[in-house]
Amino acid sequence: MGCPDAELSVTLTGDRGIRILNREYLGRDKTTNVISFAMQEGEFGAVNPDVLGDVIICVDTAAREAEEADESFFGRVAFLLLHGILHITGYDHERSGEAEAARMEEAEARIFGILKEEGLV
Template sequence: MGYPDHELSILIVDDKEIARMNEHYLHHKGPTNVISFSMQEGDFADVNPLLLGDVVISADTAQREAREARMPFAARFAQLLVHGILHLVGYDHEASAQEAESMEAKSEEMLAMLARMEPVT
């Protein structure tokens, strides 16, 4: 993806906390599954050019979505993490249908790469 030396933070929260963040920062009511806060754009982008930003994931929502989709929690968590990271590097599925397709393709590529990795023990 072109960010070999970059950093990001991952924050895992519950529905109450992500709902608070969703309303405070995005002006949306209620919990969501993932929120990304980019440090590559805006007033402070030049403070640390190697910092991509933050990915916040609601464990409650991820668990609920995993159950609904009948998939392992770890698989849903990985999907949300990849989705959040893609937002940090400039992908935006809401911009256009073409961007959504591009983001979906990159997401599938990254998830396939993760699936091929050896587990850490």
């Protein structure tokens, strides 16, 4: 990802916690599987370039998604962490159109594939 010495905060929460964060910070009053907050954006983004940001993963939603997809809980959480890190490092599948969404999906597949090959997920 080009930031080997960077810091990242990872929080695991439940449906209630992620819904509160989603409502308060993103204006969406519902649960979601992962939210990320980039610290290198905005007016003070350059204050500490070694701090990437925060990734908040909802373990309740991750567990439901893992069960529905017949995959491991750990694998689902690892994928959501990767998804959040990609958002923090500049990937966007929601606001930047289909080409950027495809670029993010390719990066997810490539990196997650490497993690699987290495036996890490």
